[in-house]
Amino acid sequence: MIRPLVRGVPDAIVHVTRPVLFSFATPIEVQVRGYELDELREATDAVRDELAGIADLRDVKTSILPGSPEVQIVYNRDALARLNLDIRSVAELVRNKVQGFEATKYNRKDRKIPVRVRLKDIDTATVRELEDLVVNPGQARPVPLSAVAEITLGRGPNEIRRIGQQRVGLVTANLAGSGLGSAAREIDERLAKLNLPAGVTTAVTGQSEEWETSSRSLYLALGLSIFLVYVIMASQFESLMYPMIILITIPLALVGVVWTLLLLNVPVSVLVILGLILLAGIVVNNAIVLVDYAGQLKERGHSTDDALALAGQVRLRPILMTTLTTVLGLVPMALGLGDGAELRTPMAITVIAGLSFSTLLTLVVIPTIYAGVDRIFGGGVPESREVKLLREVRAVTPEQLAPEVEVPK
Structure with missing residues (x-):
């Protein structure tokens, strides 16, 4: 929208950039590395012409200009x-x-x-x-x-730029209408087919390189958070199976996040992954409340089906209350009002979508899986001392309880 308005301004040089969080680089940067300035200039111009032919790129420029x-x-x-x-x-x-x-x-x-x-x-x-x-x-x-x-x-030369003690020519561009990952893949395919002089190499950097580096770190943090949540639950439940049932709420939340991001056309970013890391510790709370109370009812002598039905009735209100308080508290942040809204909105949308969707499915999916695991593994949760004692008492006959009395002849 801005380019048609400023295109007719005489003697004006306009640079259109988009604000990006946590980055000082342009969306697309291609480093052309070489030693000879003439070969580097020719290769940089060839890369610029190749990138100019991509429909989703705008403002393709090169750093090597006539001096x-x-x-x-x-x-x-x-x-x-x-x-x-x-x-x-x-x-x-x-x-x-x-x-x-x-x-x-x-x-x-x-x-x-x-x-x-x-x-x-x-x-x-x-x-x-x-x-x-x-x-x-x-x-x-x-x-x-x-x-x-x-x-x-x-x-x-207008400038001699060096990166890593090597002469480099930069080709920069802005994105328009496509994702960063798809644009980077198309650039890699086109650069692979480009005939460059010997000794000249290319590398796609900029925000795409920053995204790959940060995403690897965030994926590691997400996996570590899930592992720590599992370890804590396993130590508290004294079981390895039932914490796995509770962790199923995480992929259930992920389904809601994916559908919401597609519906609202929100791209996957660092903030979205931060929201997923937060969800790893939030969405399991409802399942913990449900599974823990079902285990308590089983220890009191209830069957698995009765324990799940009663746990769903008793714990429905606390589950809905905790979910609604979290979701409603994030609604102002998700509306994107005020300055810096692009920093808060993706993370809030991720948490709201994942928590709401997982809560609805937790009340249906978790009891079903719990009952199935109980049938397969024969009850799963070890019986407590009270349940064993109660079963032993019920198994005792009245004759065994009555003391032996000698009747005098």
């Missing part, structure tokens, strides 16, 4: 040797005459002003006048600069 005009002096070492001249002394002499050198400093109170000495009107001299510069002053036979060097007009 300012300059006078280039290439010395002839053989000619200098025949005239018994040193290339270093000749180059310093030409530099001092053209650019000047600091001869002294003028002291003015507490300031020292450098005094630079150079040839008069050298800043407006032509190439012909530079060729007539004498490179051996004080000698019997003056030698002009044109006799020992070739002077030409050319353009120097």
Whole structure:
């Protein structure tokens, strides 16, 4: 929307960027690495032309631009040797005459002003006048600069950028209408088919590289959080099976998150994964309440089906209350009101969607799986001392309870 509005502004150079959290790089950056500047310039232009053909990329630019005009002096070492001249002394002499050198400093109170000495009107001299510069002053036979060097007009590099002690040309672009991952994959496919000079390599960096690095760390954090939740529940329940049943609420929450993100067109980002890490510790609470109370009812002598039915009735209200308080507390954050809303909204939407969906399925799926596991493993939860004692008492007959009395004859 912005580009058509500013396209007709005369003499205006417009750069369109999009705000991105936790990043100072453009969405797409391709590093073209090489050693020779000419080959690096050609390869960078080829990569830029290739990226310009991708429909979802905008503002494709390269960091290697034509430099300012300059006078280039290439010395002839053989000619200098025949005239018994040193290339270093000749180059310093030409530099001092053209650019000047600091001869002294003028002291003015507490300031020292450098005094630079150079040839008069050298800043407006032509190439012909530079060729007539004498490179051996004080000698019997003056030698002009044109006799020992070739002077030409050319353009120097605009900048020489190095990354990892290697010359690099950057090709940057913005995204429009596609995801970062799909655009990076298409760029990799196109770069693989591009014929570049020998010794020139490419690498897709920018926000795509940052996303890959951060996503690996976040996936590790997500797996570690699930493992710690399982360890804590296993130690409390003194069972390895029933904590696994409770952990099923995590994929149930993930289903709700995926559908909600697709419905609201929210891209997967670092904040979404942070919301998933929070869900790993939140969604298990409802299942813990349900499974724990069902286990208590079984210890009191109830069957598995009766314990699950009674636990669902008794624990329904606490489960709904805890879910609603969390969801309603995150609603203002999910609405995206105020500055910095893009930082809060994806994480809040993730937690709300996952917690709401998992709560609805927890009341149906968890009791079903619990009953199935009980039937397969024969009750699963070990009987407590009270249940064993109650069963032993019920098994005792009245004759066994009555004391033996000797009747006198």
